[in-house]
Amino acid sequence: MENIEKYNNAFVEVFGAKVEDLNDNYGKETVEEWDSVHQLSLVAQFEEAFDIMFDPEDIMDMTSYAKGKEILKKYEVEL
DSSP states (O other): HHHHHHHHHHHHHHHOOGGGGGGGGGTTTOOOOOOOHHHHHHHHHHHHHHOOOOOOOHHHHHOOOHHHHHHHHHHHOOO
């Protein structure tokens, strides 16, 4: 499975999203279900899928589809 598939699957698992709905506008401001519990679940999915551990500030900043991609680049995860 490619990294972008792993990334998208995390959103599907946590939010019940459809892959075709995922874009840079998908985030805390536009997704009603997005709360701190879902955000932590998303982070846990990413940490497991990519075998990384996020810094606390990155966990707090994980507030959108676009921001997640940006943060993963810091951890050398290519999507």
